[in-house]
Amino acid sequence: MKVGADNRWQRGLETLAAWLLAIVWAAPLLYCAWTSLHHPGDVARMDLSAPLTVHNYAYVFNAAPFPRYFLNTFILVTMVIVAQFTLSTLAGYAFARFRFPGRNVMFVLVLLQLMIMPDVLIVENYRTLNTMGLTDTILAIAMPYFGSAFGIFLMRQTFKSVPKELDDAARIEGAGTLRTLVSVYVPLAKPVYLAYGLVSVSYHWNNFLWPLIVTNSVTARPLTVGLQIFSSGDQGIAWPILTAATLLSAGPLLVAFLLFQRQFVQSFLRAGIR
Amino acid sequence: MARRTRRASRANDDEIDSPLTGWALFLPAALFLGVFTYYPAVATFFQSLFSDPKGGRAARFIGLDNYRAMLDDATFVHALVNNLWFALGTIPVSIALAIVMALLVNRALPGRALVRMSYFAPTVLAMVAVANIWLLIYAPQIGLLNAVVERLGGTPHNWLGQPDTALGGVIVVTIWKEAGFFMIFYLAALQSMPPNLAEAAALEGASRWHYFWKVTFPLLMPTTLFVMVNAVVNAFRMVDHILVMTKGGPDDASTLLLYYIYETAFRYWDTSYAAAMSMVLLAILGVVAIGQFLILDRRTHYR
Structure with a gap:
């Protein structure tokens, strides 16, 4: 009792x-x-x-470059996702199902990138993109992230669990390597793509230091960098405006989070545990 | 033994012996990894051994001069020490909070979804957005923090403008952003624990405090180690909020290693020195990586 x-x-x-x-x-x-x-x-x-x-929100939206920043972020995120999905799928398939010389050494090298992230190689990566003449473009923000160790590892693990018999069956029916990959492996990995996509989108939607370094004009800068125009006023910061801009910039991600709460948590988990 | 050979032969059946296709599939990713990870890592090292070309003079070999210069560079030492305090200030507190949050949400609770959402929401926000929000909270004249302090009878303070509170202010922001993220790993670990363990302990009359320290906490150890590695890497990688909130100031009171590298490279354009400091940062992350491999190794033994 x-x-x-x-x-x-x-x-x-x-x-x-x-x-x-x-x-x-x-x-x-x-x-x-x-x-x-x-x-x-x-x-x-x-x-x-x-x-x-709601005056502050109206003000931010009419402040000239803000909608453009939205567009830039949207383009950036799309570009990264498409490239990462494609490259990781191909490489993941290679590591999961093919024997080729140097495979194990290559795999260790890939895993090394989990620690040496592009975030800490800003000095040399800036120099490289400058040499290519690509600075101040959205492509320059995105490119260092195209090759993703995390993505390759994730796809390799996923593809390894696909029964080899399905692969064989597709090939017996005459499908080549790419057809087999697209028609057998990719559909089975849908939840993994969703998880990877959510993590990647939120990372690149929120990324700041690298875009700040590699861009300097309205046509290339993403939201996170553009946001700073509201916090650097001459007569002190206009807080209502800055907070409205901050919430607007986080808005799409916050709404996505509210709608897909479970998937978000699941994918962050998956991404973390790798 | 027999089992192992059977497994090995099965693994062989699963693989396709086609070196060309294998390499062709890997090549696109390898190209980008090479250009933006391996090449810059190596180039940074060589860069750190040469002086910057200035006024028509070519770069010349200076050996370890840059590394020697670091020891005499008060700001570098400051950044390194700050980074250690930053790690020590953020990691234990956010891990403790994450465990508390996970325990609180891992049971029947009115409005559980809402509570969990409140804990996790900062994770979704950009560090820049988080920094803006806290800039307002810390603002000397109109900020929420000073309003609360004044109502409680204290004197208002310029939190980010004073050397004694600037780093602390940044640490609090980081904890707010990270704790909810770490919580989900603990939540997953708690949910995979057998419920009859708790029932048995309750039957034996063990207090919940006792049960936590003797059973739950040790079982959470692999998660804690994993979260810790993540937190250490973050402590050396996240500088967005420094840029927005304090710019490393006042008097380098809140500068961190990566932030100082950024300033050196892109404000003072001393890329050779910035490269040398990047090598130090890479070395630190390398040590963490080795630690992680050892930990993960132990983790598999544990299972």
Whole structure:
């Protein structure tokens, strides 16, 4: 009897703790949303009864280059995804099913990239792209990420679990290597592509340092870099505008997260555990 | 023994002996990996041994001069020490919070989906967006933090503008962003634990505190090691928020290694010195990589 009462107390306390932590954790985001919906004067006074306004969002959207930044980010993410899917699928198939000289050494080299990420090779990669004459293009932001060790590893693991008999059957029916890959392996790996895609999209949607380095004009800069025009004002920062821009830039990803919460969590898990 | 040979022969059946096709499939990815990972890694090393060509003078071999210069470079030492404090400040706290979050959400709870979403949401945001949000919270005049401090009777503080709180301020931001991410790994680990373990412990009258430290925590160890490697790599790789919030200041109080490399290369255009510092960063990540291999090795033994 006593144990049951204790338990109920403990459960109540834990629920309370969970909620308190959730409120603390959500507070920065809620505060940001609140600021973005008010006039600057009301924000400074922290007047909770002040009237709401969407003026800041309208302002950001009409601020000349902002829609362009959206487009750039969209192009960037699409480019990276298409290239990564293609290259990783081909290489993953090679490592999963083919014997070729130097395979094991190559595989170790590929795995090495998991540690030496392009993020830390900014100096030389900038020089390379400069030599190619590609700086200040969206392609330059995307290219260092086309070859993805993580993607190759992920596809290799997935393709290895496909029964070899399916491969044989396709070949007996006369399909070549690429046809077999596309008609047998790729359809079976759909959930893996989704997981990989979500991780990759959120990484490149959010990437900042490299795009900042390699671009300097409106036609190439993605959202994360473009966002900075709102935080570098001469007369201090216009907080309602900056917060509105921040939420707008994160908007598509946040909405996608709300819609595909389970898939997001699953794919981050898969990506992490590799 | 027999089992092993059978497995080996089966593995052979699964593979196609076609060197040309194998290489052809791997080549496109190999090309990009080569140009943007292996070549720059090697080139960075050579770059670090040569001076920058200046005013028509060609680059010349300077050996380890750049590496020697680091020891006398107060900002470099500052960045390295800051990076260690940054790692020490972010990793244990975000891991502890991640475990607490996972335990809290891994049971019946009214509004569980909402609570879990609140914990995880910062993970989805860009570091730049997170930095903007916290810039507002820390803002001296109108920020939320100073408003709370004042209401509690304290004196307002310029959190990011003072050397004694700038790094701490950046650490808090990182914890806020990372804890929810690490939580999902713990959640997955907790969900794979047999429920009858907890039932048995409860029957024997073990307190939940006791149960956590004697059973749950040790069972979570592989997850903790894995998360730790991730967190260490992040601690040396994430600098977006430094750029937005403090620019390494004031007086290098919040500068980190990668941020200093970025400044040296793209603000002062001293690429040779930046290359030498990149090698130090690569060496640190290399040590972490070796650690990870050893850990993963142990993990398989554990299973």
